[in-house]
Amino acid sequence: MKIIVVGAGEVGFHLAKILSQEHHDIVVIDSDEERVSRVNEHLDVIAYKGSGISPTLLAQAGAEEADLLVAVSPHDEVNILACQIGSKLGAKRTIARISSSEFNNSDALVKPEQLGINLSINPEAVTAEEIIRLVKRATATDVLEFGDGKVQIIGMRLDTLSPIINKSIQDVVKEYDELVFRIVAISRGVRTIIPSGQDTFKKNDQVFAICKTEYVQDILRLAGKEGETVKNIMILGGGRIGSMVAEQLEEEVNVKIVESNKDRSLELADKLHKALVIHGEGSDIDLLAKEGIMDMDVYIAVTDDEETNIISCLMARHLGVPRTIALVENTDYVTLAATIGLDVAVNKKLSAAQIILKFIRKGQILSVATLHGVDAEVIELVAQKGSDITKKALKDLEFPQGAIIGCVMSGSSVIIPVGTTKINPNDRVVVFALPKAIPEVEKLFSK
Structure with missing residues (x-):
């Protein structure tokens, strides 16, 4: 396929990297010289410096014969216009990254498809959905469903209580032959291992197993995990992601959401029905202790500041919270989450890229997904x-x-x-x- 990618930030770079590895014909456009240089240095693709909404540049990039134009710049307006111009020039399909709720709400006056866009991606909504899945399966680092929910892939980190440490895969399969499962990958440090029966499990390995849904809790026990019930969660950051997570979970669990902006706190208090909204700073340990952080089952940090998210999650772990989830901007932290003391790091750019890859691979491929920390x-x-x-x-x-x-x-x-x-x-x-x-x-x- 010939694919034009407008925007060479983390989403665009990741897409171009994956798609070029699959031997697609990729052209990348970005107005930032450093980003274009990065693409040219690291990827086997063509990269142009310039505006993604320039008809001349889009034509030069080959929009006339493009199978797909993907616009993933940080600006909704640029992405929408790039898709419209690309479509007029001949691009067969278009995808736009659109964060504004004006276009994504069910009651939106103008919807992306009315603008000729085949697929729109809201990175915040996609990330919120990912966090909700992780909260509902709190002892797992990843949860993916396949086959209409009959099958799940579970990511789990082996701790000291795991009964399978220092055992080979083939020995574990024999020992637990009553369980229907398969180990499909092991993440060890920065290495991804597609395993054979002779591979041995090590402490702190991140292990990915596929199994029937009814065996999930049994598989988690192999990692030294029990199926803990989530009753109380605290969310730091009342932006779009934090608000969406709280709104989806407040009917099922006790939710406390901490927001530093007073006006935003008042908005959240009006919007949320059961969640408790707290105006304060995530760095205020006394405030968090007063609000019962030590009684939380899950702590989620989704502010706009990556450093705040990481540090507050580390603090929550120090105070005894068994499960932490941090929103990070640096995609390297997703791989290094365990190394720096996080349970799970989520990145909205990678989450958005995953949805785009799924759309691109329509055909005999029903679905596609990526896992945390695994290449x-x-x-x-x-x-x-x-x-x-x-x-x-x-x-x-x-x-x-x-x-x-x-x-x-x-x-x-x-x-x-x-x-x-x-x-x-x-x-x-x-x-x-x-x-x-x-x-x-x-x-x-x-x-």
């Missing part, structure tokens, strides 16, 4: 009739290095595959793959 993706595909994947048992196929099949959904059955498993046409298959392996995986599932 790999989870994709759900349909095996096409006549595709190579349906012609032989798995042990007889040359499956790409850097990829592993997690499960097969055939009709109403969920199968954790072995070497003799044969995939049938129309089966849905969840694959965990490093970016370089994805094109080869797609070929196996296509006619």
Whole structure:
């Protein structure tokens, strides 16, 4: 595919990196010389310095024959206009990053599709949804659903109580043969391991397992985790993300939200029905102690200041809060979360990029997702009739290095595959793959 990316910030850079690894024809446009230089130095793509809403530059970038234009600059107006101009010049599909609630509300006077935009992404809303999923499965670092909820991928960090530390995967599978699961990846430091049966679990490994939904709690126990019930949460930051999280959770758990801006605190108090709004600073330990931070099950820091979020989460851990979630701007912190003492770090740019990648890969790919701290993706595909994947048992196929099949959904059955498993046409298959392996995986599932 020929894809034009307007905006070379973290979202645009990440998209260009992943898509170029999959051998798409990528052109990046940004008005900032440093960002353009970064793209040219690190990625095998074409990058132009200039305005993403310049018809001349968009034409030069190849909008006439573009399969897709993705506008992910920090400015809604630029993204909307870039999509409209690109579409007029011939781009087949357009995606815009739009944060303003004026375009994203259900009662919006003008909706993105009315402007000719095929998909709009609200990074704040996507991140809020991610945080809510993590709160509801509080002992996991990641929670992803596949197969209409029948299957989940669970991320978990092995602590000292884990019964599987220093054991090999094949030994653990034999020992817990009553559980239907598969280990699809291990994150160790900055390394992503697509494992074999001989790989051994180490303390502080971040382990990703795929299993039937009914086995999730049992799998979490392998990491030394119990299915703790979340009753009380505290949110630092009453901006868009904090407000959305509080609004979604206040009917289910006790929510306290701390906001430093007095006017915003009053707005939140009017908007939220059950959550308790507290006007104060997140750095005020006495205030947080008075408001019961030590009784919280989860502490979430989502202010606009990354340093405040990280430090307040570390402080919450020091005060005994078992679970912390921090919003970070630096994408490197997502990988290094455990190293710096955070349970989970979320990044709204990476969350938005994940949704865009899912849209781009429509076809035999049903869904795509990324996991925290892992340089790999989870994709759900349909095996096409006549595709190579349906012609032989798995042990007889040359499956790409850097990829592993997690499960097969055939009709109403969920199968954790072995070497003799044969995939049938129309089966849905969840694959965990490093970016370089994805094109080869797609070929196996296509006619």
